Amino acid sequence: MPKLPSPAESFGGSGRAVRVSLAAAAGFYPAAYVMDRPVVALYALFTPVAFGVLSPLPGSGRRCAGSVLRAVPAAAALVSLGTALAVTTWAAAAGMLLVALVLTFGAACAPRLAGVVPGLQLCYILACFPPYAPATLPERLGGLTLGATALLLGELLLFPPPRHTSYAERVADALDLAARTAGLLLRAEAADRGTARRLRTVGTELRLSRQPHGGRPTGAGRSDRALAQAGSAARRVLDQLAALGELPPAPADTASQSLLHGIAAACSDAADVLRGGRSVHGAELLQELTARFMNERGGGPEGRDECSYVLLRHRSTLLTVAVSAVTVRAAADLAAGGPALPGLPREQFWYAGKPAVRLWLVRISGNLTPRSVVFQNAVRTALGLALARLVAGSLDLSHGFWALLSVLTLARTTVVGTWSAVRSAAAGTLFGSVLAGVLIIGVGEATAVYAALLVPMMLLAFSVGPAGGPAWAQGLFTLVVSTAFAQISPVTWRLEEARLVDALTGSAIGLVCGILAWPAGARTEMRRSVTALLRAAAPVVRDAAGAVADRGIGAGAGARHGTGTEAGAGAHAHCGIGAGAGLVGRPSTDSLWPVLHRLRIAEAAYAQFLTEPAPRAGDDGPDWLAALNFGSRVLTGAYWLPPARDAPELPPGARRWAETAARQVAAAAVRAADLPLRGVDVRIAPLPPAVPPGTAAGVWPLLVDLEVWLHALAADLATMSGARRGAPAEAAGT
Numbered sequence: 001m002p003k004l005p006s007p008a009e010s011f012g013g014s015g016r017a018v019r020v021s022l023a024a025a026a027g028f029y030p031a032a033y034v035m036d037r038p039v040v041a042l043y044a045l046f047t048p049v050a051f052g053v054l055s056p057l058p059g060s061g062r063r064c065a066g067s068v069l070r071a072v073p074a075a076a077a078l079v080s081l082g083t084a085l086a087v088t089t090w091a092a093a094a095g096m097l098l099v100a101l102v103l104t105f106g107a108a109c110a111p112r113l114a115g116v117v118p119g120l121q122l123c124y125i126l127a128c129f130p131p132y133a134p135a136t137l138p139e140r141l142g143g144l145t146l147g148a149t150a151l152l153l154g155e156l157l158l159f160p161p162p163r164h165t166s167y168a169e170r171v172a173d174a175l176d177l178a179a180r181t182a183g184l185l186l187r188a189e190a191a192d193r194g195t196a197r198r199l200r201t202v203g204t205e206l207r208l209s210r211q212p213h214g215g216r217p218t219g220a221g222r223s224d225r226a227l228a229q230a231g232s233a234a235r236r237v238l239d240q241l242a243a244l245g246e247l248p249p250a251p252a253d254t255a256s257q258s259l260l261h262g263i264a265a266a267c268s269d270a271a272d273v274l275r276g277g278r279s280v281h282g283a284e285l286l287q288e289l290t291a292r293f294m295n296e297r298g299g300g301p302e303g304r305d306e307c308s309y310v311l312l313r314h315r316s317t318l319l320t321v322a323v324s325a326v327t328v329r330a331a332a333d334l335a336a337g338g339p340a341l342p343g344l345p346r347e348q349f350w351y352a353g354k355p356a357v358r359l360w361l362v363r364i365s366g367n368l369t370p371r372s373v374v375f376q377n378a379v380r381t382a383l384g385l386a387l388a389r390l391v392a393g394s395l396d397l398s399h400g401f402w403a404l405l406s407v408l409t410l411a412r413t414t415v416v417g418t419w420s421a422v423r424s425a426a427a428g429t430l431f432g433s434v435l436a437g438v439l440i441i442g443v444g445e446a447t448a449v450y451a452a453l454l455v456p457m458m459l460l461a462f463s464v465g466p467a468g469g470p471a472w473a474q475g476l477f478t479l480v481v482s483t484a485f486a487q488i489s490p491v492t493w494r495l496e497e498a499r500l501v502d503a504l505t506g507s508a509i510g511l512v513c514g515i516l517a518w519p520a521g522a523r524t525e526m527r528r529s530v531t532a533l534l535r536a537a538a539p540v541v542r543d544a545a546g547a548v549a550d551r552g553i554g555a556g557a558g559a560r561h562g563t564g565t566e567a568g569a570g571a572h573a574h575c576g577i578g579a580g581a582g583l584v585g586r587p588s589t590d591s592l593w594p595v596l597h598r599l600r601i602a603e604a605a606y607a608q609f610l611t612e613p614a615p616r617a618g619d620d621g622p623d624w625l626a627a628l629n630f631g632s633r634v635l636t637g638a639y640w641l642p643p644a645r646d647a648p649e650l651p652p653g654a655r656r657w658a659e660t661a662a663r664q665v666a667a668a669a670v671r672a673a674d675l676p677l678r679g680v681d682v683r684i685a686p687l688p689p690a691v692p693p694g695t696a697a698g699v700w701p702l703l704v705d706l707e708v709w710l711h712a713l714a715a716d717l718a719t720m721s722g723a724r725r726g727a728p729a730e731a732a733g734t
Contacts, residue, residue: 015159017462020052022158023150025455028484031143033451038488039136043143045484046126047075048151050119053462054409057115058214061160065152071116072148075123076141082127083137089393092128096404097386099124105378108604109220109363115213118408121385125404128389167217168335171231172271174202174238175328179271181241182264182321186257196242203238206231209610220363225351226334230274232632233328237267240321250314255296259318262289263325270332283329283341290322297701312704319705323640348639371601373525373608376518377413384411384513388506397505399498406506410470411514414521414612418514421470422507428471429503432478433496440482440491450486457483474503522608527675529602530627530720534673536594537634538666541713544638545662548706549655592638599631622675626720630669630713637709653688654703660685665710665717672721679721682714 027044031037051057051071057064078099085095103121107114127140181199208216208228217227250256266286273279297315330341330349340352351359367374384407392400410425412418443449461476478499485491518524606624650658661684668682687707 014459014463015161016052016056017459019154019158020048020151020462021455021458023048023052023147023154024458026150027143027146028454029451031146032487037139037143039139040143040146041488043079043126043140044147044150046122047144047147048154050075050122051116051148052151053466054122055116055119056466057155058164058212059161060163061155064161065155067112067116068148068152068155070112071120072145074116074120075144075148078120078124079127079140079144080137082124083134083140086128086130086132089390092393093386093390095128096124096389097382100382100385101378104381105364105367105374108218108367108374109360111214111216111218111224121408122405125385125389125401125408129392129401164212164215167211167215167231168227168274170206170211171227171234171328171332172274174206174234175267175271175274177202178234178237178241178325179264179267181245182260182267185241185245186260186264193246196245199238199242199245203235206235209607220360221356222351222354222359223335223337225359226331226349227274229349230270230328230331230335233324233331236324236636237263237321237328240317240324244314244317244321247314247317248310250311251308253311255293256315256318259289259293259322262286263322266325266329270329273332273336273338276336279333279338283326283333283344286322286326286329287341287344290319290326293319293322294701309700309704312700313708315701316704316708320636320708323636366597366600367604369601371525371528373413373522373605376525377608380413380513380517381408381411383517384510387513388509391505391509392502395505397498397502399495399502402499402502403506403509406503407510407513409473410507411510412521412612413518413608414523415511415514415519417521417612418511422511424469424471425474426504426507428473428475429478429500431471432475433500435475436479436482437496439479440486440495443486445490447487450483454480454483454487521612522605523612525605526602526609526624527622529598529605530622530624531673531675533595533598533602533627533631534669536598537631538669540592540595540634540638541666541669541710542659542662544634544641545658545706545710548641548702549650549658592635595631595635599628599635602628602631622722623720626716630716630720633709633712633716637713641705641709650699650702654699657685657688658703658706661706661710665713668714668717672717676721679718681718684710684714 024045027048028041031041031044051068057067059067081095081099082092085091100121103113103117107117123144177199181195184195204210208218208231217224217231219225262285265281266283269279269281293315297312297319326344327348330344334340334349334352340349351362354362366372369375385404388403388407389400391397392403397403406425410418410421412421457476457480461473461480465473465476478496481499482491482495485495602624606628609624664684665682668680672680684707687703
C-alpha cells in the first residue's frame with residue numbers, strides 16, 4: 001500500500017465525508033431494517049456515494065444541493081433505462097455505450113454537467129446488471145430519491161463548505177489592480193519591477209487551468225463565453241500594463257494621459273459590473289477615447305511637430321492596453337446579461353445574439369473531430385464501459401458491477417496514467433479484500449456488528465480514500481461495500497474473491513482501452529494542434545502586414561467572417577475599435593477561420609495536458625502556452641492593425657520593410673511548426689531610419705504599431721520553441 005496520507009489531507013475532506021456518510025446511513029438503515037427493502041437500501045446507499053464521492057461537487061453547500069436536485073431527474077431516467085435494457089447483455093452494453101458517450105461528450109458544453117457525469121453513469125451501471133427485474137423499478141427509484149434527499153439536506157445543513165471566490169470576482173479583483181496601475185502611470189509614476197511582476201502573477205492566476213473544476217466559465221452559453229472572454233482580455237490588460245510600465249520614460253502628452261484615464265475608468269467600471277453592480281459609463285466612452293487617440297497620436301507632445309521613437313513606442317503599447325480594455329469592458333456587460341456594444345466587430349462577440357440551443361450546437365459540432373481531446377475522451381470512456389459490460393455479461397461474472405466501476409474510476413487520459421492507477425488500485429483491492437474476508441470469517445452472521453461498523457468505515461473511506469489515491473480508495477471502499485452487503489444478504493469470504501476478480505477484469509479492460517485508444521492523451525494532440533495553429537497563422541501575419549502597407553485597401557479589404565462555428569468564436573480576437581475607427585482592411589475569412597478553429601482545438605488539448613503527469617522530471621519541451629499566446633496575438637493584430645482607408649500612404653521603403661518583417665515572422669512560424677530541437681529565434685529587420693520629407697505624419701505610428709506587434713510575435717515564437725532557454729537557435733530572417 002502507498003504511504004498513508006497526512007492528517008491534514010485526510011481531515012481536509014472530513015466535512016464532505018461526514019455529509020456523505022450520514023446521508024448514506026440515513027437512507028440505508030431505515031430501508032434495510034425498518035422497511036426490509038434491500039433494493040431500496042442499496043440505491044439509498046449508492047446515491048450519496050455517486051454524487052458525493054464519485055462526483056465531488058464543487059462550490060458552496062447551496063450550490064452543491066442545487067446540482068444534486070437538478071441531477072435527480074436525469075438519474076431517475078438512467079435508472080429506468082438501465083432497468084429496461086438489463087433484459088439482455090447486448091442491450092445493456094449498447095445502452096452503456098450510448099449513455100457514456102452522450103454524458104462524457106456533453107460535459108464539454110456545461111461545467112456543472114461535468115461534475116455529475118460520473119454519478120449519472122453509476123446510476124445506469126447499477127440498474128443495467130442482472131437480475132432483469134422491471135418490477136423493482138419503483139423500489140429503485142424510491143431508494144434513489146431517498147438517498148438524494150438525504151444528501152441534499154446534508155449539503156445544506158451539515159458542515160457546508162466555505163464559499164469560494166468566483167471567477168467573475170477574480171477577474172474583478174484583477175481589473176481593480178489594472179485600474180490602480182493605470183492611475184500610477186497617469187501620475188507619471190514608473191511601475192517598478194515588483195509592480196510588473198505582480199501584474200503578470202495576477203494575470204497568470206486568471207488562467208482557467210488555475211481555477212477549481214466546476215468554477216471555470218467553460219459552458220457553451222452566452223454568459224460563460226463572455227466571462228471567459230473577459231478573463232482573457234483582463235489577463236492581456238495586466239500583461240500590457242506591465243510592459244508599458246517597463247518602457248523607458250517618455251515625454252508626457254495630453255493624448256496618452258486622456259486615454260490612460262479612460263482605461264482606468266473602464267477597468268474599474270467593468271469590475272463593478274462583474275460584481276453585480278451597475279454600469280456607469282459603458283464601453284462606448286473608452287471606444288471613443290481610443291478612436292480619438294488614434295487620430296491624434298501622430299503629432300508631437302505639447303504641440304511640437306516631431307514625435308520621438310520612444311514616445312511612439314509608448315503610445316503604440318498604450319493602444320494595445322486600450323484595445324484589450326474595450327474588450328473586457330464589453331465582455332463584462334455581456335456576462336452580466338447586457339446587450340452587445342454597437343460599433344465593435346460582430347465576429348468578436350458573435351455569440352451575443354445567438355440562442356442557447358445554437359450555441360450548444362456550435363460547441364458540439366466544433367468538437368466532432370478525432371483531433372479533439374473531448375471527442376477522444378468520450379469515445380475512450382464509452383468503449384471501455386461498454387466492453388466491460390459485455391465481458392461481465394458474457395462471462396457471467398457474479399458481481400460484474402465492479403468491473404464497470406473499475407473502468408469508471410481508474411481510466412486515465414494516458415496509458416501511463418491508467419497503468420499507474422490500475423497498479424495502485426489492484427494492490428489496494430487485494431489488501432481490502434483480505435481484510436474484508438477476515439472480517440466476514442470472524443464476525444460471521446452477526447448483523448449488528450456490521451451495522452455498527454458501517455458508518456465508521458464510510459467516514460474513514462471517504463476522508464482518507466480521496467486523499468490517499470487509488471490504492472487507499474479502492475481498499476477502503478472494498479471494506480465499506482462488504483460491510484453493507486453483509487447486512488442485506490448472507491455473505492461469505494467468496495464475495496471478496498468475486499470482487500477482486502471483477503475489479504481486476506475491469507482494470508485490465510480499462511488498460512487495454514488506454515493502450516488502443518489515443519494512449520498518449522493530450523501530448524500527441526498538443527503537438528499536432530500547435531503545428532496546425534502555427535502554419536495557419538503564418539498567412540494571417542502576412543495579410544495583416546499587407547493591409548497596413550496598402551493602407552487597408554489591400555488583401556481582404558472589408559472582409560467579415562461570420563462562420564457560425566465554435567472556431568469562429570473569436571474568444572481571443574480582441575479588437576476594441578471596430579467601425580468607430582474605420583478598420584476595413586482585415587485579412588480575409590479564408591485565412592482567419594483556420595486560425596480560430598485551430599486555436600480552440602489547441603486550447604482544449606492544453607487544458608487536458610495540464611492534468612496529465614509529465615513523462616519525466618524537468619521536461620524542457622516546447623512552451624505550449626507561448627504557442628497559444630502567439631495564435632491569440634495574431635488574431636488580435638488581424639483585427640486592429642489594418643488602418644482606415646484614408647490613412648497616409650507609406651513610402652516605398654517603409655512598405656518594403658513591412659512586407660519583409662512580416663515575411664520573416666511568418667517564415668519563423670512555419671519553421672517553429674516543425675518543433676525543431678534547437679528552437680527558432682526571429683531576427684526582424686530594423687525599422688527604416690527615416691522617412692522622406694513630405695510624408696504624412698501618420699506613417700510612423702502605423703509602422704511602430706506593426707513593429708510592436710511583430711516583435712511580440714517573435715518573442716512568443718522564441719519562447720515556445722525554446723530559443724529563450726539558452727539553446728542554440730535557428731535564425732529566421734537576416
